[in-house]
Amino acid sequence: MATGRTHRPATRSRGIPEATVARLPLYLRALTALSERSVPTVSSEELAAAAGVNSAKLRKDFSYLGSYGTRGVGYDVEYLVYQISRELGLTQDWPVVIVGIGNLGAALANYGGFASRGFRVAALIDADPAMAGKPVAGIPVQHTDDLEKIIDENGVSIGVIATPAGAAQPVCDRLVAAGVTSILNFAPTVLSVPDGVDVRKVDLSIELQILAFHEQRKAGEEAEAQAGAAAAPAERGNDDKGPDGDVPAVMPA
Numbered sequence: 001m002a003t004g005r006t007h008r009p010a011t012r013s014r015g016i017p018e019a020t021v022a023r024l025p026l027y028l029r030a031l032t033a034l035s036e037r038s039v040p041t042v043s044s045e046e047l048a049a050a051a052g053v054n055s056a057k058l059r060k061d062f063s064y065l066g067s068y069g070t071r072g073v074g075y076d077v078e079y080l081v082y083q084i085s086r087e088l089g090l091t092q093d094w095p096v097v098i099v100g101i102g103n104l105g106a107a108l109a110n111y112g113g114f115a116s117r118g119f120r121v122a123a124l125i126d127a128d129p130a131m132a133g134k135p136v137a138g139i140p141v142q143h144t145d146d147l148e149k150i151i152d153e154n155g156v157s158i159g160v161i162a163t164p165a166g167a168a169q170p171v172c173d174r175l176v177a178a179g180v181t182s183i184l185n186f187a188p189t190v191l192s193v194p195d196g197v198d199v200r201k202v203d204l205s206i207e208l209q210i211l212a213f214h215e216q217r218k219a220g221e222e223a224e225a226q227a228g229a230a231a232a233p234a235e236r237g238n239d240d241k242g243p244d245g246d247v248p249a250v251m252p253a
């Protein structure tokens with residue numbers, strides 16, 4: 001679901017292209033599902049289909065990890081889970097802070113999927129004094145006045161911004177100044193960050209707009225197909241009349 005770009009060159013220092021890095025979580029999700037079903041090995045075709053990726057691309061991606069699978073057997077599921085998790089830095093615990101604990105921030109705090117993937121919600125921060133001390137997902141919300149102290153005490157390097165758009169840049173600046181080097185931004189605004197800070201942007205409305213574009217195109221194609229189907233009998237009707245029939249129902253473009 002995540003969209004947006006990181007502020008990094010196209011190739012990472014260890015030689016894994018950014019596009020490959022972006023697909024690793026897709027493989028990991030598919031492999032985790034296989035692991036949960038105790039499937040021991042998987043072919044590149046099966047895994048590619050489960051991850052929604054082309055199998056040649058998958059093999060190329062895995063070659064960057066030094067993983068080539070065994071001919072006739074496929075890839076060892078558990079080993080690949082470990083390898084990809086290690087590559088993504090998920091074999092360690094990442095404390096995360098969420099800033100802006102409104103509808104979205106609270107929903108994110110309550111999402112159980114972070115912890116199972118190695119992301120621990122270390123703190124929840126909001127500017128509203130009325131929220132200070134109130135528990136959300138079992139974690140007391142802390143006031144933005146203490147943001148720097150919270151980042152420092154929890155060794156946080158990943159911040160999630162779920163504030164209104166207008167507050168996002170100042171919040172981002174404070175997070176970065178406090179030592180946060182990766183930001184997941186849900187606010188509908190483009191953030192400026194110094195070199196060395198990664199920003200990923202999530203915008204569900206952009207995803208919906210892309211789907212709307214495809215829906216519109218599908219509707220257009222359907223309308224064209226229906227017009228074609230309606231025109232076909234008329235054309236046949238003309239054919240029946242022979243070369244001297246009435247004006248054809250479908251005019252040439």
Ligand SMILES: NC(=O)c1ccc[n+]([C@@H]2O[C@H](COP(=O)([O-])OP(=O)(O)OC[C@H]3O[C@@H](n4cnc5c(N)ncnc54)[C@H](O)[C@@H]3O)[C@@H](O)[C@H]2O)c1
Nearest residue numbers: 100101102103104126127128163164165167187202203204
């Ligand atoms: N990316 C997406 O797909 C997506 C989806 C829904 C909402 N959003 C965006 O997420 C943001 C939050 O949406 P919401 O519905 O939760 O809004 P909300 O109004 O319910 O919550 C915003 C929270 O941010 C807090 N806040 C305001 N200024 C702050 C600051 N300077 N520092 C810390 N906290 C601050 C408010 O006190 C409030 O609790 C909005 O920018 C919205 O547009 C994005």
